[in-house]
Amino acid sequence: MSEVKKVLWTGGWDSTFRVLYLVVVEKCPVQTFYIIDPFRWSLVHEFKAMSNIKRTLKQKYPELSALLLPTLYFDKTDVGENLHLSVCYDGLKERLGGQYEWLSIWADQFGLSEIELVIERSDSVVGCRSVIANYLSEDEKGYRGIDAKFKGTPVYDLFHYFAFAITDIYKVDMRRIAAEHDFADILNLSWFCHRPTFFSKPCGTCNPCKNTYVKGLGDRLGPYGKCMYFLNYYSKPKNYFDKNSRTFSFLKSMKNSLARKIAS
Structure with a gap:
């Protein structure tokens, strides 16, 4: 069996595309992670989207659905504090969303690594892609991660827990690729x-x-x-x-x- 890919799944377009591409096209087992924010207004809709996606995948591709392993859930309120990572984030917060601070703390706290953060291509000078673009390297497995030569920098310390597989395609590209591989209908169930x-x-x-x-x-x-x-x-x-x-x-x-x- 292929190596299990680990993906942070939100039920949204980008992460759902990646999950479906791995299962339907690459036929890889996928372990998804979801962090529950009890104060997130869209929480129920994301749960419904992921449930509908799993059910439809099973109906349309019963021979592949087992590749999508049961989602592992974490409660955001269980994520503690990490002064060093918070300081790293503070130096970048003008260009980064607040979620990247607690995501790095979450990964460090639970000893996680090579979790795919799915980030579409963007031409913006702010956002995660613009921050990590010059720090990425590709290993023998095809993973794009933060190059170890940047160890000790805020970007490395925040993002070395993660892998980045599809930073070079836009949302419309994902739609086209999904249509080509016959999973666009499932992708449209995302929220x-x-x-x-x-x-x-x-x-x-x-x-x-x-x-x-x-x-x-x-x-x-x-x-x-x-x-x-x-x-x-x-x-x-x-x-x-x-x-x-x-x-x-x-x-x-x-x-x-x-x-x-x-x-x-």
Whole structure:
């Protein structure tokens, strides 16, 4: 049997893609880990998503479903403190989400290693990928991890517990690959919204909803989510001057057109 791959699974698009790719395409056994945050608004939706994914995988690929091992659950409130890792995080927190502090403490506390953190490709100067990009190396197993030559640096100390397998593909690439290998329907069962509505619809205004839309998967928000996304976006005047917005492009073209008329 192939070596068991360990993946931190949230029930979201990126980690679900990785889990399904390993099982359906690479036919590898996968051990998933989920950290329960009892105060997380979307907790129940993530549980439902993972349950639906497992059930559908078993129905569609009964010969492969056993490769997805029972998920190991941890309670976030059991994660203790680690002064050294907190100091490492403090030096990077302008570019990193707060979850990376307690994730590293969790991995250290429970003696875990080579846990895959699934991070899509991003062109942003902030976020996990931008922080680790210049610290990665690939070993003989094909794992991308933090190179040991950086031992003692904050980035190494925070992230050497983890592996990074798909930092070079976008969400839309995942959709295409899933369709090519016939598991797109299962991938679509994943969940992403942090503040779902009373009717279990994406809110359209939380960061994961915004990221989903911006990264080319706006259809996943549904009519309500997309409506709320646009209302939220265009209620902020600064977004009218965002160089990547359609509004900015329109205003710029009008300015150029007016300038040409005046010149003529």
